[in-house]
Amino acid sequence: MLGQTGGGKTIKAVLSSDIPTYDPIWTTANQSAYHGVMVYDTLFGIDAQQQPQPQMVGKYGLSDDKLTWTFELRDGLNFHDGTAVTCADVVPSIRRWAARDGFGQHMMNYVKDISAKDEKTFTIKLKERYGLVLDALAKTGTPLCFIMRKKEAETDPMQKIDTVIGSGPFKFNLRETKPGIQYVYDKNANYVPRKEPPSGIAGGKMVKFDRLVYVNMPDAQTAVAAVQAGEIDFYEAPPTDLLDQLSEDRNLKLQVLNRAGSVGIIRLNFLHPPFENLKCRQAMLHIVKQVDYLEANSANPKYYKPCASLFACGTPMENNANTGWFETAPDFSQARRLLKQGGYDGRPVVLLQATNLFKNSARYPRK
The missing domain is CATH 3.40.190.10 (Periplasmic binding protein-like II)
Known part of the structure; x- marks a missing residue:
């Protein structure tokens, strides 16, 4: 920065x-998220120690059986049009966000119901215990769980909103x-x-x-x-x-404002050959040498850090289990064995190269 x-x-x-769009729920683009944090507010936020802390929420608690979260909104919350923020806005906002976000979708697999008890109190009832509710609501990865007015929050998650009125x-x-x-x-x-x-x-x-x-x-x-x-x-x-x-x-x-950094990925299309086969996907782990990509982005090693953890290094969920391939890659002989086991027939593989670092779609495919 x-x-x-x-x-x-x-x-x-x-x-x-x-x-790219004023709807920070519809997209995962970072720039729309920056727009979102200016205009909207969130129920929780991640602090400097990577821990979720209440933001729009005042009081909250978990039942003894750990199946019901109860949240009470803090005082002083109003939208830019002068109307008060109520749980009638919060509940559909959570549901719309969860329909678009991977973490939200995962959380909803464990959710039995989200409902308002009154204007300032709502509950999230679980089917079974799930320890990441606060982490999901506080996440900084796009899209964030922004709270919108009921009117916008009830918009089809697959459609963009066209009105920008938050409480931020x-x-x-x-x-x-x-x-x-x-x-x-x-x-x-x-x-x-x-x-x-x-x-x-x-x-x-x-x-x-x-x-x-x-x-x-x-x-x-x-x-x-x-x-x-x-x-x-x-x-x-x-x-x-x-x-x-x-x-x-x-x-x-x-100044480095994001000490966790950005994580790059190679995403394989597992719907089509050859990567619909697990062995062919595993072969890629033994072909890719991470430091080559890091050096291509920055020639100075003080601006990058190799990381084998799927959940990102420097976070509470950092985990290097089952990443022995990371220490030995590239291992082309092992990659060849896995490709043979996966039935790879030598067909060309198309690579999509994004033209913009922070956008999620690529325009120009290349072989």
Whole structure:
């Protein structure tokens, strides 16, 4: 992360790419999530120690049999249109999020019912014990469980919402927003932050400026020049090969805000040959050398870290069980044996290369 040390009542920031949609539930794009945390709020948030903490929730508890969670909303929650946030908004918001999110879908396998007891109290009843309810509601991986008004929350999860009214610390200024160029957010003067100090995305969200403008600059060199010239105040993801150079600029401050980092994956299409066969998928573990991909993204090893844990290193769920292949890869002889066992017939494999780091679809396939 790269931010300028200057101040002011308006902050101009450049993200790594454009905001593809205003609906942060419909997509997993990071930029839509950034838009979401400006406008909406969440029931829980992850603190700096990677632990879930209450955000919109005041009191909460788990029954003795560990099958019923009861949550009470804290005071002072209102949408930008002046209406109060109630459990009539919360319940469909959770359900819409869970329909789109992998963690939410997993949680719902254990959920018997989600219902409102009154305007400020709702319950999640489980079919059997499930220890990750708070983690799911607090997750920072996209999409986050944002709370929307009942009207928007009841929208078909497969359809995008077309109204942006949340209860978060900023209001979306649609009038001054120019899609593809800039996105404007004004301070919500009526937002009531929590009293706890900020930690991660938990605690009190204290807004210390009047307006934030996300400026879309697709060209990295243009963005670097803009931040050095003082035309923007914050640049999310400058090219790693320029970080050492930028660190020498006394007017700039380099800071790592996401110490867990980003995790890259190779996703195999298991619906079609050859990777519908387990053995062929396993063969890929012995072909890929992770450090080659890391070096391609950053030549400086201080900006990357090899990691074998499926659940990400540096998190409470880090686990290196059954990852011996990681220490020996590439092992082409083992890969050949597995491909033979999987019946691989030599057909070409098509690779899809994403043209943008933070988008989830690829435009240009290559062989």
